[in-house]
Amino acid sequence: MKLVVFGAHGGTGLHLTRQALELGHGVVAVTRRPGEFPVVHPRLTVTGGDVYEVEDVAAAVEGADAVLSALGVPFTRRPVTVYSRGTANIVAAMERHGVKRIVVISSVSTDPHPHGEAGFLMNKVIQPLVTATIGRTTYADMRRMEADLRATTLDWTVVRPAGLYDADRVTAYRLEEDRTDGFRTSRADLAASVLAQLDTTQWVHRNVAVTTSDGAPSLLQLMFGEALPRR
Template identity: 55%
Template structure:
């Protein structure tokens, strides 16, 4: 199977690329900076393209069977359009080439809800604060992306991770339609669950929450890690 990965040079995108190659798929890694992409493989094509560049996106997905998007940008208070603009361009190119299967990464915060595992701090303090301040423009554009995906005639799946953390490898994870009780998702598990959608039709035209079941940090460990992070 030939899989195109947008956002391939991000943390999740690199993991997804490695996992897809390990599963013996042919992979097209799409990135704005191909010289910085650290993975090489005989079944890998690294393609330079910006999702705002329709002809470049069209060339990147030509011949693909599945398109997976891990597009992402840092939080900012400025308006963001990369998610919505990106899916518009990708969906248009997919229509041109007759490609149907699309899975995109969004966030559980696009639809804020009570997390059974979150407690007071997560549910009443952190989630409302994040979605109303530094994450406001990000989640607004993710919601628009989700609306555009849902309105398409593609065989789409929207993946909604919760708080992302790094792990040594893929662990046990759960997939729940729309929402989940858990508050953490490892990037490795997110990549694995996204790759799963390339061959599994269980969640076609559905939104899926991804929750990691083992090795996740506590909320306080995550806060401490972020507080002491450098660079």
């Protein structure tokens, strides 16, 4: 398949790009810094583009079989629009070029809830604090993105990871609709779960939460290693 990856230069986007190439796909990696992209491969095209620019997005999407979005920005108290506006431009480009399949990365924190595996500190202190303060604008924009996708006629899937951390390889992970008891997701497993959506229709028009179930760090390790998770 020919895949277009938005947010390709981010932590998860790089995993997506590398894993897609390993699976034999052709990849168009969209980044604002094409000269700095660290992956080189015969089936990889690195293209400069800004997701806010309609024509940049349309040019990248043309001829694609599917689109994968790993868009993300650091937490900020200022308004965030990259998820909703960026995805709106991607949707418009897909409709323009007749591309139907899209998988986007969101977060389980768009639907805050107690995580059965997390305990008091995560459920009663950390999650409420983050979602109400530094993560508030990020998660609000993710919710706008999810709502906008539901209103389209595309074959969309929203993948919702929990707290993100880095791992060298894909391990065991589990998928659950909408929300999960788990609170940790490796970026490698997140990328693998996104790519797995291309081989199934099970989660089309649905939200799927993904969490790592093998070798995930403890809550303290996650806090110290990933104080501000990237996406």
